[in-house]
Amino acid sequence: MKQRIAIDAMGGDHGVAVMLxxxxxxxxxxxxxxxLLVGDEVQIEKALDNHPGLRSASQILHSDKQISGDVRPSQAVRQSRGTSIGMAIDAVKAGEASAAVSGGNTGALMAIAKLALRTMPGIDRPALAALLPTLRDHDVIMLDLGANTECDARNLVQFAVMGAAYSRILYxxxxxxxxLLNIGTEDMKGTEDLRDAAQQLKxxxxxxxxxxxxxEADKISSGDIDVIVTDGFSGNIALKAVEGAARFVTDLLKRSFASSLRSKFGFLISRPATELLRHHLDPNNHNGAVFLGLNGVVVKSHGSADAKGVANAVEVAARLVKHDVTQRIVDDLGNFDTGADAPAQKRAV
Structure with a gap:
């Protein structure tokens, strides 16, 4: 079955060349x-000269307008007409593409996608879900990571349903x-909304x-959890802390190994282990944040992603389309609302 992905070719820090x-x-x-490659036709045609296999599987949709990284979401919505982000999302809305992938302005992408695609039945607010590395063989899905700074119990329950559906598709x-992410694991800890959401989910x-x-936040990377649910404010802070810790570890190792001749020799001996660590912490291997809860699939690629990272984001989008994540979420919410008997709590290993 053919899957057509709209690519915002102008998004990302490295532009058309890396996106293509x-x-x-x-x-x-x-x-x-x-x-469907959306962006400046001249630049896209030039980049396609290096990828004949891609050219044969692509159509170009010209756009000479972009949304910069410093534009506020409300302003981006007003300017979206004719932009590469706006046209890529419109292609999903019109059924000309099954999903859209962009490395552009996150706030703008969220605002434009929400306005064009609308939230799906049973969902009040869409959430941004991303993959974070763990000590196990699979990443942990975490949401929301910035789409909603304030969330009530109903929002958190909906995020849990969406995150679980994503996890079932991915793994x-x-x-x-x-x-639920909290300041402690005891039942009495956290805000009233957190405690209420926990009670509803139980x-x-x-x-x-x-x-x-x-x-708690120190267990995010343990690998013992498949989906971590939080509001966008706390989630974004936690995400940046995890990313900062990963950079700290890798930079500290580089500095330590370069500190003396003996350390450089030690690096040669330990290189297989350090390469494994570098691969595990490489954000390109976990690229592809998803706006869950929309009537369509939209994936945000990290702005600094390389070709491998962009490819991973495209594959995430295609997998969500193939397994119809929207319908899964609708079905799950329907079962929750009707109070159907819970399925056996089996987890794949």
Missing amino acids: AGAALARHRHESFEF DFDAPKVR EAAGLPMAFEGFT
Whole structure:
């Protein structure tokens, strides 16, 4: 089955060349992928000279307008007409593409996508979900990471349903382990909305997840949790802290190994281990944040992503389309609302 992905070719820190190199890599891995390349036609045509395989699977949609990284979301919505971000999302709305991928302004992408695609039935607010590395073989899904700075209990419950559906698609878990991010694991800890959301999830029937209560931020990377749910304010802070810690570790190792001749020799001996660490912490290997809760699939690629990172974001979008994440969430919410009998709490390993 062919999947056509709209690529905002002008998004990302490195521009057209890297966005198209990523699309080409994704196409090389998946011959069924097709692309709608949105952006400046001259630049896209020039970049396609390096990717003949991508050219044969692509259509160009010209746009000479971009939304810069410093534009506020409200302003971006007013300016969206004819921009590469706006046209890529409009292609999803019109059914001309099955998903959109952009490395551009996150706030602008969220605002334009929400206005064009609207939130799906049963969801009050969309959430930004991303993959974070863990000590286990699979990443942890965390949401919301900045789309909603303030959330009530109802929002958090909906985020949990969406995150669990995403986890089931990504890792084929029958009942992903879900926890709410809090300042402690005891039932009395946290805000009233957190405690209320936890109570609702504990009592919920018909949800294909294993809700396990609260978790603290130091357990984000443990690998013992599949989905971590929080509001966008706390989630964005936690995300930046995790990214900063990863950079701190890698930079400290580089500095330590360069400090003396003996350290450089030690680096040669330990290089296989340090390469494994570098690979594990490389954000390109976890690239592709998803706006869950919209009537359409929109994936945010990290602005600094390289070709491998862009390809991973494209693959995330294609997988969500293939497994119809929107319908899964609708079905899960329907089962929750009707109070159907809960499925067996089995988790794939």
